[in-house]
Amino acid sequence: MDVQQIRKDFPILSQKIYGKPLVYFDNAATTQKPQCVLDSIVNFYTTYNSNIHRGVHFLSEKATEIYENARLKVKEFINAKSRTEIVFTKGSTEAINTLAYSFGEAYIKPGDELIISEMEHHSNIVPWQLMAQRRGAIIRVLPFYDNGELMEDMLEKLICDRTKIVCVTYVSNTLGTVNDVESIIKTAHAHNIPVLVDAAQAIQHLKIDVQKLDCDFLALSGHKVYAETGIGVLYGKEHFLEELPPYQGGGDMIKNVSFDLTTFAELPLKFEAGTSNFVGAGSLLTALNYVDSIGLDNIAKYEEQLLEYATKKIEEIGGVTIYGNAKHKASIVSFNIDGAHHYDVGMILDKLGVAVRTGTHCTEPIMKHYNITGTVRASFAMYNTFEEIDTLCEGIIKAKKMLR
Numbered sequence: 001m002d003v004q005q006i007r008k009d010f011p012i013l014s015q016k017i018y019g020k021p022l023v024y025f026d027n028a029a030t031t032q033k034p035q036c037v038l039d040s041i042v043n044f045y046t047t048y049n050s051n052i053h054r055g056v057h058f059l060s061e062k063a064t065e066i067y068e069n070a071r072l073k074v075k076e077f078i079n080a081k082s083r084t085e086i087v088f089t090k091g092s093t094e095a096i097n098t099l100a101y102s103f104g105e106a107y108i109k110p111g112d113e114l115i116i117s118e119m120e121h122h123s124n125i126v127p128w129q130l131m132a133q134r135r136g137a138i139i140r141v142l143p144f145y146d147n148g149e150l151m152e153d154m155l156e157k158l159i160c161d162r163t164k165i166v167c168v169t170y171v172s173n174t175l176g177t178v179n180d181v182e183s184i185i186k187t188a189h190a191h192n193i194p195v196l197v198d199a200a201q202a203i204q205h206l207k208i209d210v211q212k213l214d215c216d217f218l219a220l221s222g223h224k225v226y227a228e229t230g231i232g233v234l235y236g237k238e239h240f241l242e243e244l245p246p247y248q249g250g251g252d253m254i255k256n257v258s259f260d261l262t263t264f265a266e267l268p269l270k271f272e273a274g275t276s277n278f279v280g281a282g283s284l285l286t287a288l289n290y291v292d293s294i295g296l297d298n299i300a301k302y303e304e305q306l307l308e309y310a311t312k313k314i315e316e317i318g319g320v321t322i323y324g325n326a327k328h329k330a331s332i333v334s335f336n337i338d339g340a341h342h343y344d345v346g347m348i349l350d351k352l353g354v355a356v357r358t359g360t361h362c363t364e365p366i367m368k369h370y371n372i373t374g375t376v377r378a379s380f381a382m383y384n385t386f387e388e389i390d391t392l393c394e395g396i397i398k399a400k401k402m403l404r
C-alpha cells in the first residue's frame with residue numbers, strides 16, 4: 001500500500017492548521033473524502049441531478065440507475081443475498097431507529113427482553129430504550145471486562161425465553177474492541193434470537209460478510225467509510241424485512257394509497273419513505289469502489305501496524321492510561337494523561353495541528369464503567385502515517401509537562 005500516493009487522493013490532508021501540517025486522527029468520528037468522491041458529488045449535480053424512481057425522463061432514469069447501482073455495490077461489499085435486503089438510511093443511527101421501531105411494533109410485548117452490550121454507542125442504546133418504554137420491554141446489559149473485551153460467557157446467562165433480540169457493536173468506537181460477533185450470533189441463534197450488528201466502526205476496517213456472520217440485521221454509515229454524510233444502510237434478512245412494518249410513511253414507500261387502504265411498495269422501498277439521499281448513495285458507490293481499489297485486507301494490515309506502533313509509543317511515555325486493551329482491536333486508541341483533563345489535552349494537541357476527539361464519544365456507559373468523564377481518542381485511517389503518530393506523542397509529552 002502506497003500511503004503517500006493515497007494521501008494525494010485526499011485534498012484536505014495537505015492543509016496546515018495554525019501553521020502546522022494537519023494530523024487528522026478523528027477518523028472514528030468521520031473520515032475524510034478522496035477526490036473521486038468529491039468529484040462524484042459535483043458530477044451528480046452538474047450532470048444527472050433529478051429525483052429518482054418517479055420519472056421517465058433521461059436524467060431521472062440516470063439518477064435512479066446510480067442509486068440502484070449503489071445498492072448493488074453495498075450488497076456485494078457486505079455479501080448480502082439480495083439487493084432487497086439493503087435499505088438506504090441517513091446513517092447507522094437512522095438504521096437502528098428504523099429497526100427498533102419496526103421490530104418493537106412487530107414482535108415486542110410487555111415483559112419481553114432485549115440484550116444490549118455495555119460498550120454500545122448511544123445510537124444502539126437510546127432507540128431501544130424508546131422502544132422498550134413504548135412496548136413495556138426490559139433491557140438487559142451484557143457487560144465487558146476492564147480490558148475492553150465483552151463478557152461473552154454472560155450472554156447465555158442473560159438469555160431467557162422472553163429475550164427477543166441481541167444488539168451488539170462489531171467494533172467499539174471508544175475502546176477499539178473488535179467483538180467476536182460471529183460467536184455471539186451463534187449463541188443467540190441457538191435460542192432462535194435474532195442479532196443486530198452495529199457496523200458503523202467496522203465497515204472501514206474489516207471485511208464484512210453478512211452471510212458468513214449470519215447476522216439478522218446490520219447498520220452502517222457512509223461517512224465512516226469515505227463517503228458523504230447523510231447516507232447509511234440498514235441490512236436485514238429478507239424474511240424479517242418482509243414481516244416488519246414500515247417505520248415512516250410517505251412517497252416512494254407505497255404501492256397504492258387511498259383513504260381506505262394503503263398498500264406498501266416491495267422491498268427495500270417499503271423502508272425508504274420520501275426523497276432519499278441519492279447523491280449520497282452515489283458517493284457511497286464511489287467510496288466503496290475506491291476502498292476496493294486499495295483492498296480492505298491491505299487497509300486492515302496497515303492500520304494494524306499503526307495501532308501497534310501508537311500503542312507502544314504512547315505506553316512508553318508513561319503516566320498515560322489506555323482504555324481498551326482487547327486482543328483484537330481496530331485502529332482506535334483512547335487514553336488519558338493521568339491527572340490531566342481530556343479537554344485540556346485535546347486543546348494542546350489541536351494547537352499542534354493534531355485533531356483528536358475528547359469527551360465521552362457517545363458512550364457514557366463506558367465512561368461510567370471506568371469512572372471517568374471522558375478520554376482523548378486517536379483513531380487512524382489508511383492515510384495516516386507513523387510520523388503523524390510521532391507528532392501525536394510529542395504533543396502528549398508536551399501536554400503532560402504543561403498540565404501536571
Ligand code: PMP
Pocket residue numbers: 028029090091092093094121123124169171172173198200201221223362
Ligand atoms: N455506532 C457506532 C459504533 C458509532 O461509532 C457511531 C458514530 N460515532 C454510530 C453508531 C452512529 O453513526 P451515525 O452518527 O453516522 O449515525
